Amino acid sequence: MIYNTIKSTYLFLFIFSIFCEVSCKQIPPTANNTKNVIEKKIITGADRTSEYIPLLKGKKVAIVANQTSIIQKKSKFNPDITSFHLVDYIHNSKDIEVVRVFAPEHGFRGKADAGELIKDGIDTKTGLPIISLYGKNKKPSNEQLKGIDMVVFDIQDVGVRFYTYISTLHYVMEACAENNIPLIFLDRPNPNAHYIDGPILEQEHQSFVGMHPVPVVYGMTIGEYGKMINGEGWLHNKMKCDLTIIQMEHYSHDKKYSLPVKPSPNLPNDVSINLYPSLCFFEGTNVSAGRGTENQFQIYGSPFLKGFDYKFTPFSNEGAKYPKHKEKTCYGEDLSNTDQLSEINLSWLVKAYRQTEKKEEFFNDFFVKLAGTKQLQQQIENNLTEKEIKNSWKEGLEKFRKIRSKYLLYK
Structure with a gap:
């Protein structure tokens, strides 16, 4: 009886060890787990x-x-x-x-x-x-x-x-x-x-x-x-x-x-940094991009916009002692829950221009400096669609990509 029990125990252990050897072999990474296997923390130049x-x-x-x-x-x-x-x-x-x-x-x-x-x-x-x-x-x-x-x-x-x-x-x-x-x-x-x-x-x-x-x-x-x-x-x-x-x-x-540290006072988080290329155009208009609030470059608005439910009031704060429309109620949009952009979004700028009560006061001299061209302001004033405006960028972007490719250090 004891002999049979010991024999059965050894047989069980032998089979179990073979099972473990097979099951514990490394499983090739799938499409879902490859990123986790190869992802490594970025080491900046300063860290080296x-x-x-x-x-x-x-x-x-x-x-x-x-x-x-x-x-x-x-x-x-x-x-x-x-x-x-x-x-x-x-x-x-x-x-x-x-x-x-x-x-x-x-x-x-x-x-x-x-x-x-x-x-x-x-x-x-x-x-x-x-x-x-x-x-x-x-x-x-x-x-x-x-x-x-x-x-x-x-x-x-x-x-x-x-x-x-x-x-x-x-x-x-x-x-x-x-x-x-x-x-x-x-x-x-x-x-x-x-x-x-x-x-x-x-x-x-x-x-x-x-x-x-x-x-x-x-x-x-x-x-x-x-x-x-x-x-x-x-x-x-x-x-x-x-x-x-x-x-x-x-x-x-x-x-x-x-970013572990905000790069400037009015870019407080990842969302603002991602929206900045699209919303900074408002710096050349009579529309606030949120300076003087806690949602800089995540909202936009103006006292002169109509048809918007969202509202905010800019006040003096760190990085904006004299914000645009200080202590005035601004109407516009909250974009803080926007998914990450992979292109400039012009729809907010176009919408704000079309819904402002004072179109003749919408743009200021700074807008052309930001855009780097007079054409963008003219296109918006001439009621071109966002798609039409972006089509006019294609040739220049293609030429730039060729220049850019000569200087890349990373994939």
Whole structure:
């Protein structure tokens, strides 16, 4: 009896072990689980410190940075991943002398209003001088670069032509080229890199909110954009900047990326960043895009619109001391639940124009600068449909795609 019981037990264990061996073999990934198997966290150029810190050793360095210049690292004192500001990290590195910091629009800490002139100052944490590139000068002067061996550029972009950080990039590259100073560029993801759309900027409408002949949404990281500035000869006298790009790891243009730090006061979340290329056109009209509320670039409205149930009232807040239609009731739409866009949506702009009571006051001079062409305003005033307007962009977008393809670093 005991012998038979032991024999049965061994037989059961033998069969069970074979079952486990077969069932535990790796199952080939299916269409549903492939992404989970291969998805890897994006490592920004700033995070890859071993690639650029050695290049800075023994150098006098200037850094172009703002509140988005964050490094995610494990500290030797803390096993968990910790955030460091790039300026603090480099300033505390051995054998590197950080001489000064250059700050773009919105300032070093990113709290100033859009368009507000920023004064030079001193960083209270490091004691480093902060030179504004959105005050007396938008381009580093020869005096401000005197004695600098190398410049490091690290600012989070959102991939839209009228977002001024790429204009700051242009002037920094130009100043470095003029002074024979190498520029190290720490690349970051573009949250709007998954598409290309909008009218191409015409040269006669060049300004700080549009310096280059590119569409509104250009589908490139800021590192790739820097390569294009160099390659297309857009710097003064077609100069070339000595540019080293620290590329990202595990990044592609269609990979979703949620910004860990808001890039400016009025882009508070992923929805606003995605809607920004479509809603920023309202900055050139008498319609508010939500500045002075908690839903910036997620709503639009005006006291002059009719037929809308949604309403809001702008008040002074961080990043909008004097918002459009301050303390007035605005009527419009709440777009905060809109699905992610993969193209510019003109329907809201067209609808607002058609339903405004004061069409002659709808557009202001800033609209043409944002659009980069007079044609868009004329098309809307002539009652063209959104489809008709977008058809007029096709030829320019096709030409740009060919130019863009020469400078891509990622798929």
